[in-house]
Amino acid sequence: MNKESPFKCCAACIHFRAYKNPAGGMKYMCSRLGFETRPEYSFDCFTPKENVIKLMKKRGIN
16 A cells, blocks of 8 residues: 555545455456456555545645
């Protein structure tokens, strides 16, 4: 995870998707990149969700 911002992770990105796996558990995907990911992973293509942007502004994080 990126140390500069606690918000810069896949779970806070607009492209993050979570699906319930029929065999049990959850499956996490990046709809932009098209492959499996984890909520705590971070990539350079991070685009925060609207609610995350508001929280980042409130806390003074760019």
